[in-house]
């Protein structure tokens with residue numbers, strides 16, 4: 001599995017990772033297959049039901065191999081509750097540190113300065129290595145940068161798949177300019193991937209044929225084409241995990257990119273951030 005630098009952190013992180021929303025109990029065994037294949041960037045959240053417990057099981061004895069990300073819910077993002085939520089996540093994950101801790105989304109329930117003060121104290125306490133956010137637009141990123149006193153934003157995790165390319169207009173350029181990693185979630189549109197019979201599906205399959213790759217591998221390659229991008233598909237079927245591991249380590253050429261743009265048009269104007 002290919003890795004790249006995760007924003008300004010200096011950490012090398014697998015470009016394709018593993019999501020855990022709706023992860024089934026047996027998912028721990030499958031997740032280990034993914035880790036064996038180098039899909040070591042693992043994304044979870046306090047909000048994902050039992051997922052943190054299952055991840056804890058999957059990474060047992062392998063903590064140092066993975067780059068572990070979890071999230072605090074906005075309703076828990078007061079100073080005190082952020083500290084508590086982190087401790088609870090650590091307990092469920094059976095580890096004593098997270099690589100990155102994200103504010104799951106911005107909802108204004110608690111001032112961002114309060115949440116970030118807790119995040120910075122968690123870094124000082126060694127409970128998290130880096131601070132991140134999720135579903136933030138440029139204005140929210142700027143406000144967060146202003147309140148952080150001794151840390152940078154490591155990443156912004158946002159919706160990014162072929163039918164939802166809105167981030168390419170201004171969020172991606174902004175993150176690139178600030179060296180903030182952009183982690184795209186739901187790369188397969190949450191089960192809404194173009195069918196093989198559709199025009200879009202046929203275009204992806206045609207590109208894949210040329211490179212001996214599948215349509216989904218073409219999608220993952222496209223979604224991680226630029227330097228600061230990462231993607232975290234969720235897969236609980238071992239065949240899917242193996243397929244996803246083949247989504248990097250090769251190149252799409254200009255002709256492929258043109259075809260993708262023609263069937264999945266890029267944004268022409270600044271689009272509001274979609275959220276699932």
Ligand code: NAP
Pocket residue numbers: 018019020021022043044104134135157158184185186187188189190191216232233234235236237239240241243244276
């Ligand atoms: P997704 O990764 O786009 O799609 C998951 C679905 O695709 C599952 O049904 C999975 O099936 C299937 N799949 C995966 N690989 C496949 C393959 N190679 N061939 C065929 N089917 C395949 O959707 P997602 O779970 O919404 O997004 C991924 C992760 O992003 C989440 O799990 C979560 O960690 C994160 N996320 C974050 C936010 C946020 O607000 N920050 C929001 C949504 C998601 P199987 O399970 O059967 O393999």
